[in-house]
Amino acid sequence: MSRLTFSIANNAVTHLGRNLYSTTPPALAELVANSYDAYATEVNIVLSNDAISIIDNGKGLDFQEFESKYARIGSTKQREEPFNGLAERKPMGKKGIGKLAAFSLGSTYTVYSKTRDTDRWLGFTLQYQDMINSETYPVEVEETDLPEKFAAYSRYQSGFIVDITDIRRKITVATRENIKIQLSRRFYINQAKSSFLLKVDGEELKLDSNSYYDKLQYMVYLGYENEEILREKFPNVILEEYQQIDTIKKYFCSQNIKGWIGTTYKPKDLKNNEGSSFANIIILANGKIADEDILKSKPNARIANNYIVGEIEADEFIEKLNDPITSSRQGLDDSISEVEELINYLDSVRKYVIERWDDMRQNHAIANLPERIKNNPSYKDWLESLTDPQKKINNKLLDLLSSKLDDEISVDATAVDSMVTSISSVINNIEADDLIASFDKESDAEVQFDLLFKLMDNISKTEDLNHSNLIRKRLSAIEELERLMSETNTPEKLFERHLSDNPWLIMPYWNIDRNIIDETDYLKNQRYFRLDMDENNFRKNFLDILIRVAEETYPIIVELKKNTAVGYAKVGFTDIYNQITNYRRAMIQKIPDLIDVKEKDIKVIFILSEDTGLPGKGHSIELNDSEIKMLEDQNISLLKYNKILAEAKKMYREHLKYQREAKIIPDLSIDCE
Incomplete structure (x- = not known):
């Protein structure tokens, strides 16, 4: 046994070891670099939950070399003579501080070293806590056999092992994969020429190529x-x-x-x-x-x-x-x-x-689009109608969209269609701005006259385009209603939200914009009114939708039941009549403008499951003709979800046909050829 004294100054162990590497791969790379500089032809990194080991078959160090090289922290790295018949390697390390990288990985590490001139291995252990406040740190170096876990490397004629314990970061499956990828990128070594092999848990890493x-x-x-x-x-x-x-x-x-x-x-x-x-x-x-x-x-x-x-x-x-x-x-x-x-x-x-x-x-912007868009006949026709400047703008805007599609985050197909069609609006508006600018600059009357005709034609296209965009938004709302209806477990709340966002589905002339109207007016969801009963009794009433429109004198109540006729959605005449009566009376009590209004003057639309109809027809909800007539006499209209959907589709069918024929904007709903 011999004593080896490390020379340490100015908290070098902390600054040059513990704090120098924020993650595992760069610290491991320093230790692998030391093995490369020692002319190792094979380096094995073994990872476990309680230890990280780096084993090489390089030159190794004898005791005198430990004293002159390893124990002197921060001294310029000495040149190593080529070994094993290998060509000279330019050293990766320069300052001799890579050894302290082990303290970035764990609080304790044990070194085993053997040269060709010795029969046994030398071994000693370093403790981070004991070294951090010392200027000198003595350790006992002894001749030893390798522990059982390194028995497979006893055959090495020379080599160096760093066994790090009390590790600081947990080694997970993901960590292992990341270490392999990061180490592959941290080196660029022609392994065939350098005879250098790096393995992590037995898997050979390629150091002359990267995954990308x-x-x-x-x-x-x-x-x-x-x-x-x-x-x-x-x-x-x-x-x-x-x-x-x-x-x-x-x-x-x-x-x-x-x-x-x-x-x-x-x-x-x-x-x-x-x-x-x-x-x-x-x-x-x-x-x-x-x-x-x-x-x-x-x-x-x-x-x-x-x-x-x-x-x-x-x-x-x-x-x-x-x-x-x-x-x-x-x-x-x-x-x-x-x-x-x-x-x-x-x-x-x-x-x-x-x-x-x-x-x-x-x-290549168009080529990067999804197949269903670039092969769409309507989209192809629209592209052919563009001028060269418009095509250039289209490609630039599509490039931005392509970048989004390239991202690993999935983009909804409907959103992609919407972005593609919106680009056509932008192109048309840009063209209008260019025409106006040209008109202002041009002094020749004949040229101005020609520009004026082009501008008028462009404005006409813009109006058609705006109309087209409105129709598409409404078609999207119709499709969403159809989706909600098709799902048997759709909560009533979702129907309420969708119909209040698109009140025109209920009545075509209801066109309320919730984004710009004060919250106290026109449209409210779940409006609460307390109905005062006799003897200090009260009944809470939450109206699904309360809407004011110019065409009606008083607010309109819209009550929804979910589209599946089960539970509280399964109602009859008495349920409807009593519920509406309570709503109306509560409103009259609480809204001053309605104090002298008759109950039945407040219009009500009651939306029911599509599985509603006359008795004897197999419907889950049954209402006979006389009951429906009595409700209508009370200004209560019954509306079914399938009726809303059918009327909306019918209303916009002609608009959609015009759009397709005019080719003002690509219609991506058309099937590909």
Whole structure:
């Protein structure tokens, strides 16, 4: 047994270990980088609920190397001689602080190390709590055999194991998958040439490709002598060498920096199962991430930014910088002028990629629509009627819609149809504004006369379009009523809400706009009136809908029962008459304007299940002719849901036919050919 003393100063264990890594993958990446620098050809990461272990078959360290290298925190990393006949590897680490990443993962870790010159392993344990307040920290190093859980690695002639316990973050199934994805992206190593294998729980990770590679659509590259190198890796991607600004192109060549910025088909192509996004541009140095998001100081709110990813290799550039890594260990220090210059140039390249992305998306905007829309005959006819400027506007607006459709959040088909048809309204209005502007600028009378005719024609189209939009909204309301009727368990409250939002369904001339009218007037839901009975007795009355219209002298009561004739919805003549009588009397008592009004002067519409009819016809709710007549004599009209639906459809059938024939707006209700 020998004593090894760690040299620690200025709370280095906390600042350079515990607080340096906010998540598990970057901390693991530091430990894997140490294994790579030690010329390991195989690294195994084993994850469990109580431990994280990193095992490699690299050179290992003997006691003297522990003293001169491992125990000196923050000293410049010493060059390692090639091992196992491997070519020289440029070191991923520089400051010798990666070892402290283990304290970001757990509070205790045990090291096992073996070199080819020793028969047994050396082992010692470090405790975070014991190290945080010390400038020196002695530990006992002893020769040992590997614990049983590492028995499979006893065959290694040399190697290094870090076994982390008292782990800080729970390892779930989702965490495991995220670690694999993140580690794959944190390294770019040609595994065939470097003879380097990384496994997580026995699964080999690819370190020369990423999960989004086969989802890339378009790519701008810099610093490569030719595109064939990229063509082998990205055979189906549209490749373009950056040529826009010569200064930028020459800069990347002179600095020996190469890489690419590309776009994917959809934003979700750049997200993993935990929702983390790879929509950023990374900087790699000697095969390892040096910056997770180089343009984080240059935020871009464009939609295109959700589709953009990039990888830049800058080995020599970073090697020449003086301590380029920030204190967060997450990126390059942008206060260094050389780093700032790189950021500005990459931002310019990204802007160019966004411009090209915009052009490509707009040119293929119609192709990105759902099949049922782009193959719709009415939509095809409408597209053919557009002028070239209108087509350009249409493509630009459709591009915004396509971005929404690309999102992982599902969009209702009805909402998509509504957005597509609304675009036609926008196009027409824009054309009208352009005509008015041209009319004001033009002084030639003959040209003005021609513009005037075009403007009048456009106004006529706009009126037809507004009428068309109104009809479509009403058709949508009819479809919703039909849906509510078809569902046997629809609550009465939903019928009440829908009919109060669309009172014209009950009576065509009731056209109340609830959005602009004061709440105390015209339309109320569940209006409460207390009916005073004899001997201080009271009865509560909640009216489903109370409506005032210009065509009626007094407020109108609308009472609804749900469309299924069960429970309290199953009513008879007596139920209807008594309920309405109480409503009317309560209103007369509480509304001053009605104090001298006769009860039957207050109009009532009672809406019943469609399964209502004459006795002997098999209806669940039966009312005979005399009962219906008595209710009508009392100014109480009975209305069935199926009657409302039939009348509404009949009313708007001709409007719909006109719309389809005029082709003013695409009719997406027509079946595809």
